[in-house]
Amino acid sequence: MNYLLAVLLCFCSAAFASADSKTPQRIIALAPHITEMLYAVGAAEQVIAVSDYSDYPQQAQLLPRVANFAGVNIEAVLALKPDLVIAWRSGTPTADVNRLQQLGLAVAYSDPLSLDDISHELQLLGQLSGHPQQGAQQAAAFAKALQQLRENYQHKASVRVFFAMGTAPLSTVANNAWPQQMLQLCKADNPFAAVKGDYPQVGIEQVLSAQPAVIIQAARSDTAADFSFWQRYPSLTAVAQQQFISVNADYLYRTTPRTLLGITELCQALDRYR
Structure with missing residues (x-):
C-alpha cells in the first residue's frame, strides 16, 4: 500500500471514529493544491478557509485566507472552528501544525511527491471529506489519462x-x-x-x-x-x-x-x- 494512503486511511479511522464517523463540515485547506482537489472531489461547500494563492476554482477566491508560505494564522484558524485542517507536509511549517494539534484540532496531511500521487490524493481527500465515490471517480479518471499520456510519448x-x-x-x-x-x-x-x-x-x-x-x-x-x-x-x-x-x-x-x-x-x- 502507498505510504501516504496508509497514513491517511489511519487518520480517517482514528480521527472520525471518535466523532461517530461524522463527515467534517468545516474544512480548512492550507495549500492551493489542497483547495483545488477538495473542490474536484465535491467538497466545495465544506471548505471554509484557504491559503494565499488559492485562486482556482474561482469561487475559492471568496474564502478567508489563513495561511501563506511564511506560516499559519493560528488565531484565525481557531476562530473559524474547523472540524478538519488539511496541511501540506512539505510546505506548511511543522511548528504551526503541531500547535494546531496541541490546541485540539484534527489535522490531516497532503504530500504528493509523484505524478501518480495525485490520483491517490484525490481518492483520499474524497474519503476525508465524505465524498468517497466522487473522489474515486476523479482518481480513476486522472490515473487513466496519465497512463494514456505515458503510452503516447514513451516511443x-x-x-x-x-x-x-x-x-x-x-x-x-x-x-x-x-x-x-x-x-x-x-x-x-x-x-x-x-x-x-x-x-x-x-x-x-x-x-x-x-x-x-x-x-x-x-x-x-x-x-x-x-x-x-x-x-x-x-x-x-x-x-x-x-x-x-x-x-x-x-x-x-x-x-x-x-x-x-x-x-x-x-x-x-x-x-x-x-
Whole structure:
C-alpha cells in the first residue's frame, strides 16, 4: 500500500471514529493544491478557509485566507472552528501544525511527491471529506489519462531542453522536481536531470556546453514569459533557432487534476521540435 494512503486511511479511522464517523463540515485547506482537489472531489461547500494563492476554482477566491508560505494564522484558524485542517507536509511549517494539534484540532496531511500521487490524493481527500465515490471517480479518471499520456510519448524521439526556473540566479529542475517528472514523461532530455537537488543553480557556461535545442520557461496565465535574457547567447541552438516554450505555471507547479493540462501543453509544444 502507498505510504501516504496508509497514513491517511489511519487518520480517517482514528480521527472520525471518535466523532461517530461524522463527515467534517468545516474544512480548512492550507495549500492551493489542497483547495483545488477538495473542490474536484465535491467538497466545495465544506471548505471554509484557504491559503494565499488559492485562486482556482474561482469561487475559492471568496474564502478567508489563513495561511501563506511564511506560516499559519493560528488565531484565525481557531476562530473559524474547523472540524478538519488539511496541511501540506512539505510546505506548511511543522511548528504551526503541531500547535494546531496541541490546541485540539484534527489535522490531516497532503504530500504528493509523484505524478501518480495525485490520483491517490484525490481518492483520499474524497474519503476525508465524505465524498468517497466522487473522489474515486476523479482518481480513476486522472490515473487513466496519465497512463494514456505515458503510452503516447514513451516511443517519441527525445529532444534536449533547458528548463529555466529562473535567470537571476540561473536555476533549473532535476531529479524529482515536478517539471522534471513531466519532462521525463514527454521524452525531453534534460542534461541536468541528475544534478544534486531538485532545483539546482547552474552556470551559463554549463548551459552553453549542454547546447539545448529548446528553452522552457513557465509563466502565469496572465503574464507572458520573458525570454530576453537568452538573446545575449546566440551560440545556443535554442536561441539561434528561436526555439522557446512557455508553459502555464499553475499547471506545472500545482499537483492537481490540471497537471494533466500542463503535461499535455508541454508535450505538444515539444513535438514541434523533435
